[in-house]
Amino acid sequence: MLSIVPEATAPCAPVRFPAALPDLAxxxxxxxxxxxxxxxxxxxxxxxxxxxxxxxxxxIEDIEAVLQTLGLYADSSxxxxxxxxxxxxxxxxxxxxxxxxxxxMDAPVDxxxxxxxxxxTEILKLWDAATSERDKALLFFMLDTGAxxxxxxxxxxxxxxxxxxxxxxxxxDAVSCHHCVRIRAQRAPGGKSGQxxxxxxxxxxxLLSGIGDDVHIWLSQGDQAKLDRNALVERLAAKGHGATExxxxxxxxxxxQVSEARVRQLLKRGPGRNRGAAPLGRGGMMTVWxxxxxxAGISGIRRGPHTLRHTFATVFLRREGRIEILQRILGHKxxxxxxxxxxxxxxxxxxxxxxxxxxxxxLQARKLSAVKRPPQERRQVVRIRPETRKHALxxxxxxxxACGSTENLTVDHILPRSRGGTNHAANLRxxxxxxxxxxxxxxxxxxxxxxxxxx
Numbered sequence: 091m092l093s094i095v096p097e098a099t100a101p102c103a104p105v106r107f108p109a110a111l112p113d114l115a116x117x118x119x120x121x122x123x124x125x126x127x128x129x130x131x132x133x134x135x136x137x138x139x140x141x142x143x144x145x146x147x148x149x150i151e152d153i154e155a156v157l158q159t160l161g162l163y164a165d166s167s168x169x170x171x172x173x174x175x176x177x178x179x180x181x182x183x184x185x186x187x188x189x190x191x192x193x194x195m196d197a198p199v200d201x202x203x204x205x206x207x208x209x210x211t212e213i214l215k216l217w218d219a220a221t222s223e224r225d226k227a228l229l230f231f232m233l234d235t236g237a238x239x240x241x242x243x244x245x246x247x248x249x250x251x252x253x254x255x256x257x258x259x260x261x262x263d264a265v266s267c268h269h270c271v272r273i274r275a276q277r278a279p280g281g282k283s284g285q286x287x288x289x290x291x292x293x294x295x296x297l298l299s300g301i302g303d304d305v306h307i308w309l310s311q312g313d314q315a316k317l318d319r320n321a322l323v324e325r326l327a328a329k330g331h332g333a334t335e336x337x338x339x340x341x342x343x344x345x346x347q348v349s350e351a352r353v354r355q356l357l358k359r360g361p362g363r364n365r366g367a368a369p370l371g372r373g374g375m376m377t378v379w380x381x382x383x384x385x386a387g388i389s390g391i392r393r394g395p396h397t398l399r400h401t402f403a404t405v406f407l408r409r410e411g412r413i414e415i416l417q418r419i420l421g422h423k424x425x426x427x428x429x430x431x432x433x434x435x436x437x438x439x440x441x442x443x444x445x446x447x448x449x450x451x452x453l454q455a456r457k458l459s460a461v462k463r464p465p466q467e468r469r470q471v472v473r474i475r476p477e478t479r480k481h482a483l484x485x486x487x488x489x490x491x492a493c494g495s496t497e498n499l500t501v502d503h504i505l506p507r508s509r510g511g512t513n514h515a516a517n518l519r520x521x522x523x524x525x526x527x528x529x530x531x532x533x534x535x536x537x538x539x540x541x542x543x544x545x
Contacts, residue, residue: 102150104149105147106146106147108188109146110144111142112144118178118181119136134170138174139178141156141159150191168200172198176192206392208397212386213233216382224301227307230294230297231297233401234290236398236399237399238396239375239396242308242375242395243308243372243375245307245308307369308369310374337349376395379394399420403420403431407514411516413428413431413516426505429505432511478513478518479518483501485520489520498522499520499521500520502526504519508531
C-alpha cells in the first residue's frame with residue numbers, strides 16, 4: 091500500500107510522490123474506470139499522462155520541458171493536456187496528500203482557433219464523391235444531426251422507434267428511426283453525454299433504412315455487398331425461382347463468383363440478413379471519411395468529420411434556429427460553447443454586408459478611407475434592431491419564456507453581452523421585466539428555457 095507523503099514547504103519545490111508516475115497513472119486509470127468514464131476520456135488521460143517523465147520526484151522544470159516538446163501542437167491541444175495533468179495531480183493530492191505541482195504554474199494560453207465550416211461547393215463535392223449508399227447516408231446523417239463521429243459509429247438498428255429516440259448515457263449504442271435519431275454514448279449524464287432527441291429529415295431516414303442489416307447500420311463494403319446479394323437471393327426465391335435461375339440472374343447483375351452450389355447453401359440457410367457482418371467502429375468510420383474527403387479533393391488539417399458538426403451548427407443559426415435548441419442538439423454542457431457559433435454567423439453577416447453595401451461602392455470609386463464617426467456615435471451601445479426585436483417576440487408568441495406572462499415584455503440575451511453574446515436572433519428570447527431582472531447576467535438555460543422551445 092502506498093504511504094502518504096508529507097506536504098512540501100516551498101510551493102515551487104519538487105514534489106516527491108509515493109511511487110513513480112507510471113504506477114500512479116495505472117491506479118488513476120483504474121479509478122477512472124471505476125467511475126465509469128467513457129473509453130475516449132480514459133484514452134485521453136492515458137495519452138496525456140504518458141507525456142510526463144516516469145519519475146518519482148517531479149519538478150516545475152520537468153513540466154516546462156514537456157511543454158517545450160509540444161511546441162508544434164495547437165494551443166487547444168496543449169491546454170487539453172494541461173487540464174488532464176491537473177486532474178491527475180489533483181487526484182494524487184486528494185488520495186496521498188501530496189501537493190499539486192501545477193498550482194504553482196500558470197496554465198498555457200488557450201487561443202481558440204477559428205472553426206472551419208464546409209462551403210456549399212465543398213458539400214456538393216462530398217456528395218458527388220459518395221459512391222455508395224453508405225457514404226451518402228453518412229454524409230446526410232452528420233449534416234442533419236451534427237453528431238460526433240463516435241456517436242455515428244455507435245448507431246444500432248435495434249433501438250429504432252417510431253417518432254423519437256433518446257440519448258442513453260449508459261450504452262455505447264446509437265439509433266435511427268424514420269423521424270429522429272437516438273445517440274447513445276458511454277458517458278455519464280451531462281455535457282457531451284446526457285439525453286437528447288435529434289430529429290432527422292425523411293431523406294436521411296430513407297438512406298439509413300437502405301443500408302446495414304437487422305442489427306448494424308455501418309458495414310464494410312464487403313459485408314454490404316454480401317448483404318445485398320443475400321437480399322437479392324431471398325427476393326428471387328420468394329418469386330419461385332430455383333437455384334439455377336437465381337445463379338444465372340446474379341451473374342447477370344455482376345455477382346460472377348456466385349455458383350449454383352453457393353445459392354443452394356444460401357437457400358438452405360433460410361431467410362435472414364448477413365449474420366456474420368461486423369459493424370465499423372470509430373476507426374473504420376474515420377477511414378471511410380478520409381477516403382470520401384480524398385475523392386472530393388478536400389484537403390487541409392480541418393477536413394475531418396467534426397467539421398460537418400461545425401457546418402450543421404452554423405447553418406442552423408443562419409436559418410434563425412434558436413441557440414438553446416442547438417445547445418441541446420449538440421449536447422453542450424455550457425451554452426457559452428454553443429455561443430461561439432453565433433460569433434461565426436455574425437462575422438459572416440458582416441463580411442456579406444461589406445461586399446454588398448452601397449457605401450463600399452463610393453469608397454472604392456473615390457478611393458476614400460473609412461469615414462470617421464462623431465465621438466458621441468462611437469460611444470453608443472449597439473442596440474437590438476427593431477425588426478430583430480419584433481422577430482424574437484413573435485417567435486415566442488409574445489409570452490415570457492420563464493413565467494408565461496404577456497405584460498412588460500423585454501428581449502433578453504440568452505448569452506449576455508457581458509459574456510460575449512451577440513444581438514443575433516438566435517441569441518434572443520422573450521422575458522418579462524421581472525424575470526429579466528432576476529436573471530441578470532447569469533447563464534442558466536435549463537432554468538429559463540421552456541418546453542415550447544424544444545423541437
